[in-house]
Amino acid sequence: VIRCRAAVAWAVGKPLSVEEVEVSPPKAGEVRVKIVATGICRTDDHVLEGFFPNVVFPVIPGHEGAGIVESVGEGVTSVKPGDKVIPLCIPQCGACSFCLNPESNYCLKSHVSGPQNLLPDKTSRFTCKGKQVHHFLWVSTFAEYTVIPEYAVAKIDAAAPLDKVCLLGCGFPTGYGAAINIAKVKPGSTCAIFGLGGVGLSVVMGCKAAGASRIIAIDINKDKFAKAKELGATDCISPHDFKKPIQEVLTEMTGHGVDYSFEVIGDVDTLTAALASCNMNTGVCVMVGVPASGSVISINPMLLLSGRTWKGTLLGGWKMRDCIPKLVSSYLEKKFNSDVLITHTLPIAKVNEGFELLRAGK
Ligand code: NAD
Ligand code: ZN
Ligand code: ZN
Numbered sequence: 001v002i003r004c005r006a007a008v009a010w011a012v013g014k015p016l017s018v019e020e021v022e023v024s025p026p027k028a029g030e031v032r033v034k035i036v037a038t039g040i041c042r043t044d045d046h047v048l049e050g051f052f053p054n055v056v057f058p059v060i061p062g063h064e065g066a067g068i069v070e071s072v073g074e075g076v077t078s079v080k081p082g083d084k085v086i087p088l089c090i091p092q093c094g095a096c097s098f099c100l101n102p103e104s105n106y107c108l109k110s111h112v113s114g115p116q117n118l119l120p121d122k123t124s125r126f127t128c129k130g131k132q133v134h135h136f137l138w139v140s141t142f143a144e145y146t147v148i149p150e151y152a153v154a155k156i157d158a159a160a161p162l163d164k165v166c167l168l169g170c171g172f173p174t175g176y177g178a179a180i181n182i183a184k185v186k187p188g189s190t191c192a193i194f195g196l197g198g199v200g201l202s203v204v205m206g207c208k209a210a211g212a213s214r215i216i217a218i219d220i221n222k223d224k225f226a227k228a229k230e231l232g233a234t235d236c237i238s239p240h241d242f243k244k245p246i247q248e249v250l251t252e253m254t255g256h257g258v259d260y261s262f263e264v265i266g267d268v269d270t271l272t273a274a275l276a277s278c279n280m281n282t283g284v285c286v287m288v289g290v291p292a293s294g295s296v297i298s299i300n301p302m303l304l305l306s307g308r309t310w311k312g313t314l315l316g317g318w319k320m321r322d323c324i325p326k327l328v329s330s331y332l333e334k335k336f337n338s339d340v341l342i343t344h345t346l347p348i349a350k351v352n353e354g355f356e357l358l359r360a361g362k
Helices: 042-049 162-169 171-183 198-209 222-230 246-254 268-277 320-332 348-359
Strands: 002-008 017-023 030-038 065-072 084-087 126-128 131-133 145-149 153-155 190-194 214-218 235-237 260-263 284-287 309-312
Touching: 002 126, 002 348, 017 145, 017 348, 030 084, 030 162, 042 348, 065 145, 065 162, 084 162, 153 320, 162 171, 162 320, 171 198, 171 260, 171 284, 171 320, 190 198, 190 268, 198 214, 198 222, 198 260, 214 222, 214 246, 222 235, 235 246, 246 268, 260 268, 268 284
Parallel strands: 190 214, 190 260, 214 235, 260 284, 284 309
Antiparallel strands: 002 017, 017 126, 030 065, 030 145, 065 084, 084 153, 126 131
8 A cells, every 4th residue: 555645625616635645556457656747627627616427525636647657456468667657537448349449439448428436346446534535537646646447548658758748648639639530620721719728729739730721719818819829829819809699700700600610618608609600511510628517508400400510529539548659759759749738837735726727717
């Protein structure tokens, strides 16, 4: 058993509490990882707000990390102690019908469709003050050591800087992949991105890399515009500057609506606006933001009848165990620069300060 620090969420609406926790050794088919760095994704905040489905408290959140394998359980062959890894918040068992389908990245042996607060054998490896603490998405990267199923870690290049490539655990691949894999943005096309957090800015990078000629970035926080422009946005607009709905503004700006729209906020109103912003026939709208658990959207069905496509994505469509190591190699070859997404670096003791910065849009 390892004793180390972790940021524990004891109850909905409470700040995280940095505590000493006990982390049991990995069982068969599991890996214990020393987490070196982790990002904060808005999804972790949804957990603290109680908006994320199937979370049982107390829980150790965090799902955008990078670390080093400390020990492995019986039967683990794909990684060994000392290997650098990225924990995968969508696993890839390699054998289920979705893993065998080249179009899918939704492993059926995952936590996504059911309670994900315990490891696959329905037990936890964490305790704190004598109480069982739950896992989050099987990765719980807000702990200095965490236990993960073998098929939910990806071995990466030993040269990778862990404090940078941790972003390849969620935010960057989600946004970049939403543009490249899910929308399949074509050269010369027009795109609109609603929400310019770490994930939305990664969508901007994906649209730019795919050769979009017009990239319209939308946020109510204008402080986000400078970075969006640096990454390739051609127009930056705030819905607060217009009297009419933003979908009408975008339709006027582009003639018939954009070719591809992306909602990267997680709000039912902006989801509906993003759908109506892409052109009525060949337009594609990709939902990336995570709406509050239980939310319902009502739309005019004519929006879809005329031909629009509405799709969602988890993690940008990448088969994570196969693709994350390749993305790390592309990062090392400087094919993209995800470092621009890093605004602050804090020690674990200041994790709540990190959340304050996120909520303040900084
Ligand atoms: P973030 O909070 O950093 O960014 C959200 C941005 O949206 C902010 O800049 C905010 O100012 C802006 N915004 C809020 N309300 C707005 C409105 N009404 N109009 C325009 N802009 C508005 O969040 P993030 O970490 O970039 O994550 C974005 C979303 O993506 C979250 O919902 C997160 O849960 C989700 N997410 C989904 C996946 C997935 O696999 N689908 C993966 C990661 C994150
Ligand atoms: Zn995330
Ligand atoms: Zn699978």
